[in-house]
Amino acid sequence: MRNVGGASRGMLSLNDDQAGKSPAQRQVRGEVAFRTRFLRKREPMRFPRHILEWQPFAEITDENAGKAQDKTLLRTHTCGELRKEHLGQTVTLAGWVHTHRDQGGLIFFNLRDRYGITQVAIGPEQGEDVAAIARDLHQEYVVSVTGEVAPRPEGMLNKKMETGEVELRPTSITLLNKSAPPPLIPATPELPSEETRLKYRYLDLRRPEMQQTLLLRHRMAKGMRDYFDEQRFIEVETPILGRSTPEGARDYLVPSRVFPGNFYALPQSPQLYKQILMIAGYDRYIQIARCFRDEDLRADRQPEFTQLDLEMAFVEMEDVLGVVDGLVAHIAKILLDQDVSLPLPRMTYDEAMERFGHDAPDLRYGMELIDVTDLAGESGFRVFEGASQSGGRVRGINASGAAEGYSRKKIDELTEFVQGNSQAKGLVWFKVETDGKLASPTAKNFKPEVLEQIGQRLEAKPGDLLLFVADSFDVTCKALHLLRKRFGEELKLYDPRSMHYSWVVEFPMFEWDEEENRWAAKHHPFTAPRPEDIEKLESDPAGCRAVAYDLVINGSEAAGGTIRIHNADVQQRVFNLLGIEEEQAQERFGFLLDALKFGAPPHGGIALGLDRWVMTFAGRDNIRDCIAFPKTQKATDMMTEAPGSVDERQMRELGIEVRKPEKADK
RNA sequence: GGGGACGUAGCUCAAUUGGUUAGAGUUCCGGACUGUCGAUCCGGAGGUUGCGGGUUCGAGUCCCGUCGUCCUCGCCA
Numbered sequence: 001m002r003n004v005g006g007a008s009r010g011m012l013s014l015n016d017d018q019a020g021k022s023p024a025q026r027q028v029r030g031e032v033a034f035r036t037r038f039l040r041k042r043e044p045m046r047f048p049r050h051i052l053e054w055q056p057f058a059e060i061t062d063e064n065a066g067k068a069q070d071k072t073l074l075r076t077h078t079c080g081e082l083r084k085e086h087l088g089q090t091v092t093l094a095g096w097v098h099t100h101r102d103q104g105g106l107i108f109f110n111l112r113d114r115y116g117i118t119q120v121a122i123g124p125e126q127g128e129d130v131a132a133i134a135r136d137l138h139q140e141y142v143v144s145v146t147g148e149v150a151p152r153p154e155g156m157l158n159k160k161m162e163t164g165e166v167e168l169r170p171t172s173i174t175l176l177n178k179s180a181p182p183p184l185i186p187a188t189p190e191l192p193s194e195e196t197r198l199k200y201r202y203l204d205l206r207r208p209e210m211q212q213t214l215l216l217r218h219r220m221a222k223g224m225r226d227y228f229d230e231q232r233f234i235e236v237e238t239p240i241l242g243r244s245t246p247e248g249a250r251d252y253l254v255p256s257r258v259f260p261g262n263f264y265a266l267p268q269s270p271q272l273y274k275q276i277l278m279i280a281g282y283d284r285y286i287q288i289a290r291c292f293r294d295e296d297l298r299a300d301r302q303p304e305f306t307q308l309d310l311e312m313a314f315v316e317m318e319d320v321l322g323v324v325d326g327l328v329a330h331i332a333k334i335l336l337d338q339d340v341s342l343p344l345p346r347m348t349y350d351e352a353m354e355r356f357g358h359d360a361p362d363l364r365y366g367m368e369l370i371d372v373t374d375l376a377g378e379s380g381f382r383v384f385e386g387a388s389q390s391g392g393r394v395r396g397i398n399a400s401g402a403a404e405g406y407s408r409k410k411i412d413e414l415t416e417f418v419q420g421n422s423q424a425k426g427l428v429w430f431k432v433e434t435d436g437k438l439a440s441p442t443a444k445n446f447k448p449e450v451l452e453q454i455g456q457r458l459e460a461k462p463g464d465l466l467l468f469v470a471d472s473f474d475v476t477c478k479a480l481h482l483l484r485k486r487f488g489e490e491l492k493l494y495d496p497r498s499m500h501y502s503w504v505v506e507f508p509m510f511e512w513d514e515e516e517n518r519w520a521a522k523h524h525p526f527t528a529p530r531p532e533d534i535e536k537l538e539s540d541p542a543g544c545r546a547v548a549y550d551l552v553i554n555g556s557e558a559a560g561g562t563i564r565i566h567n568a569d570v571q572q573r574v575f576n577l578l579g580i581e582e583e584q585a586q587e588r589f590g591f592l593l594d595a596l597k598f599g600a601p602p603h604g605g606i607a608l609g610l611d612r613w614v615m616t617f618a619g620r621d622n623i624r625d626c627i628a629f630p631k632t633q634k635a636t637d638m639m640t641e642a643p644g645s646v647d648e649r650q651m652r653e654l655g656i657e658v659r660k661p662e663k664a665d666k
Numbered sequence: 667g668g669g670g671a672c673g674u675a676g677c678u679c680a681a682u683u684g685g686u687u688a689g690a691g692u693u694c695c696g697g698a699c700u701g702u703c704g705a706u707c708c709g710g711a712g713g714u715u716g717c718g719g720g721u722u723c724g725a726g727u728c729c730c731g732u733c734g735u736c737c738u739c740g741c742c743a
Contacts, residue, residue: 105700119703139693156701164703181694183676188692188704190678195735248743268743295742296667420669421739524743578743633736 054078054115074144074176080116082163086149093118093168094144094176096206097137098187107134111145111168112186114211119158119167120145126170133173139187140179140203145170194624198638201629213626217614220335221288224308224610227330231323233284233310238273240266240290245588247525247578249293252303260655266292269607271524272592274311275564278603279595283313288610294635300556300612300623303635310561311605317547317563320604321346321503324551324559328501335617338499346503349545356484357395357477362555363502364494367487369395369480370458376470379454380447383428387470395476396428396468398458399487403431403465411465414483418469424479428468432460485555497619502552506530509537509544510577518579523548525578526571526592527562528604537573551608553616561606568596 075094082091095113107122122134126147137143147170158164184192186206191197197204204210225235244251244265251265267273270289277285289309297303312320325342332338345363352361355368376384376394384394399406406414415427430438430451438451438460458466469479488494509529510519519541521527529537533544551559565571571593575585585593614626624630631637651657 099704101702101705103699103702103705106702108702108705110703121701123700153701156703158703161703181676183693185677185693185704188677190692190704192677193673193735195673196677198735245743249741271743293742296740298742299737301742521743527743632734634734638735 054080078115079111079113079118080162082118082149082166082168084151084165087151087166089149090146090171091149091168092144092146093120095142096179096186097139097141097143100137100139102135107131109134109137110187111143112206112208114215116162117208118163119152119161120147120170120173121150121167122170130170130173133175134170137173137175138179138181139185140182140206141175142177142179144174144176146172195638198624198630198632201639205628210625213614213618213620214628216335216618217610217626220331220614220617221308221610223331223334224327225286225288227327228284228286228310231284231326233286234282235286235288236277236282238267238270238277238287238289242267242273243588245272247521247580249295252292252294255654255656257653268293269307270309271526272589274309274605275526275592275600275603276595278311278313278564279598279600281313283601283603285309285311285605297631297633297635299621300615302611302623302627302630304631305623305627306610308608308610309605310607311603313601313603315563315602315604317505317549317604320561320563320606321549324606324608328551331613331617332499332501336499340501344501344503344551346505348506349504349508350506352504353473353477357479357481358555359504359507360550360552360555360557361481361504362485362488362494362500363552364498364500364554365488367397367399367484367493369397369476369484371395372454372457372468375450375453375457378447379450381428381442381445383426384468384470392470392472393476394468394470395480396454396458396466397480397484397487398460399465399467399483399491400461401463402487402491403463405491406465414467414486417486418479418482421482422478423475424469424471426469427479427483428470430455430460430466432462432464432466434462436460436462438466498554499616500554501558503549504552505549506545507548507550508542509533509546509574510541512542519577521574521578522546523560523562525574525580526564527574528565528570529574534570537570537577541577547604549606551606553613556612556616557609558613558616559606559608561604563602563604566596566600566602568593571596 074092076092077086079093079095082093093111093113095111098110098112098117100110101108105124109120110117111120120134122131124131126134145168147168149166150169152158152165152167182200182203184196184200184203186203186208192204205214228235241254241264244253244263245268248268251268253263253265256262256264267289269291270287274285274287287309289307290304291307292304294303295301310320310323312323321343325344328344329340329342332340347355349359352359354371355361357369371393373388373392373394377388379385386392387394411427411429418424418427428440428442430440430443432455433439436455438446438455443451454460455466458464460466467480467483469476471479508522509527511522512518513520523546527546527548530545530547536544547563549561550557565574572582572585575582580588611623611626615621615623618626620626629637629639636642
């Protein structure tokens with residue numbers, strides 16, 4: 001049989017009697033093919049090549065025989081390593097058929113494994129037996145090829161391929177396995193829908209791009225473990241089946257069979273266990289820990305994610321920051337070959353909110369928020385004066401040079417954008433004219449001398465666009481942060497490949513929860529207040545600052561940690577303030593309160609979101625691309641179709657009965 | 667829980683204001699081709715337009731519901 005795939009491959013039945021297409025339809029084919037093919041390009045990977053390199057398989061010698069058996073029985077080399085220096089050698093490669101080009105007298109196919117792609121060329125000298133097998137190969141067939149590494153003819157080198165100077169001239173080809181026509185073809189540049197990619201994840205993961213991202217992830221995790229090992233940290237595994245704790249996100253619950261009606265909770269983080277480890281004397285702990293939070297998803301949020309979790313005893317904030325500074329430098333060096341100068345810059349939370357309106361500012365560009373509340377009070381403009389007199393703030397940003405590019409219509413869009421995404425009631429804006437005057441429909445309401453002062457304070461130059469929000473401090477923060485972020489992207493104020501690392505420190509201990517009408521922990525309830533703020537715990541919760549710190553990379557929170565409370569009394573006072581009853585605290589984490597009584601050392605730590613680090617370092621804008629088997633927005637797995645129903649028997653054993661959600665009345 | 671985008675061939679996309687038998691590329695099947703390298707050329711097959719209703723002489727297109735994917739607000743100590 002000529003065609004190996006034949007009927008088994010065909011998903012469609014043959015029907016020779018069907019009417020043909022019109023000649024006109026046939027004619028456009030070539031041109032359309034050219035156009036559609038180049039319409040969509042994949043995003044190029046941005047991390048350096050050396051990340052992708054591996055040592056070649058070692059030769060088997062007398063010394064290592066029987067030890068590291070690198071060479072497998074089915075291959076001698078990978079598809080990524082053959083070069084000119086291998087010319088003349090007889091090798092065996094194994095992999096997937098990436099592309100296939102049958103020219104009759106000559107057949108080419110590219111063989112792919114996770115190390116690279118090598119061309120196999122079959123001419124008459126390979127013999128009809130080999131040619132017959134090669135002719136019938138299809139995409140994603142699995143083959144092993146034995147042959148000689150041969151030079152490509154002059155002028156036929158492929159500079160786009162790492163192995164493009166050589167090709168394999170096979171003496172034999174073994175078909176290891178066929179493949180049904182794949183719904184997702186790893187070799188094509190068109191990216192299928194996310195739905196298809198997630199359903200056939202094993203095919204999506206064959207794409208070199210995905211393999212490179214997962215390799216970067218591996219390198220990063222290994223780099224972290226190596227670094228912390230050198231710093232005398234030890235990795236300890238903490239339980240996945242734990243206890244539900246109040247505060248924080250919704251828990252994923254696991255029913256207990258032995259105690260019907262009781263549930264384990266999957267950890268939102270190993271927080272309590274690592275504190276217990278400090279009390280137990282393991283003064284430097286890390287864990288690459290899986291965490292679970294049953295909250296709605298985002299482009300950068302999965303219900304199940306990985307944290308590099310760290311805790312140290314006998315330390316103050318400086319010690320933790322120092323260790324993480326070193327980690328950042330190490331990772332930037334091994335992944336990006338960048339030298340990061342230490343210590344990383346820092347600012348306080350208050351400063352970050354004042355200057356950037358956000359606790360994780362993107363410091364790759366300026367455009368800081370400027371306060372004009374004092375001028376606004378005397379401006380003659382009612383909105384400004386009102387905000388100023390009612391204890392609010394009037395702040396603005398200078399989108400330098402943006403006056404021309406932003407028409408009245410585009411500014412209206414900005415206004416809607418701000419109104420839709422924050423509580424801000426509107427935007428006040430001015431374009432700076434060539435004579436330096438501020439112009440806008442509202443300008444006539446202002447005293448001219450105040451406008452001039454406002455312009456000076458924002459360092460307005462002709463062609464600048466100034467935008468102001470007058471409202472409470474919080475609202476001006478939110479609105480102007482959104483605007484700053486948007487201008488940063490639209491005006492291309494930074495190189496998207498650049499990296500900026502910094503710390504934000506001294507976060508507030510508490511924030512007011514409007515809904516529940518009580519104080520809530522800004523970080524978590526085990527966070528230590530600054531020593532000077534302990535006395536204010538009850539009298540001025542809003543004024544208490546925590547020994548808390550966030551690592552910010554390119555405007556995203558890359559890590560967050562605190563020094564913990566190691567004093568049972570202080571811990572109890574914080575619980576009291578948070579409205580956690582003594583009885584409830586004792587029930588939920590009495591073990592921690594107990595442990596704190598038995599010689600708890602001063603301790604603190606930090607947790608860093610590994611998935612987001614991969615995202616940032618690989619230049620991806622989607623966390624699913626950084627996780628091998630991610631969940632959809634509804635937290636389902638499209639490949640396994642989890643979550644699924646279970647047997648009635650399992651439910652009975654667990655003492656569980658499902659109450660069907662009631663349908664809304666119509 | 668709210669707002670938005672999308673859903674058409676295995677895959678990626680078209681289809682005028684609602685108007686004939688829903689078209690391309692790619693994949694797939696058959697054929698040609700001795701230097702190709704998302705090969706090219708010739709021929710062919712492939713559709714319950716996510717699903718269910720409704721409006722209409724007529725619905726891929728308009729309306730309602732529902733399912734799915736994505737973005738986003740809330741939420742995520």
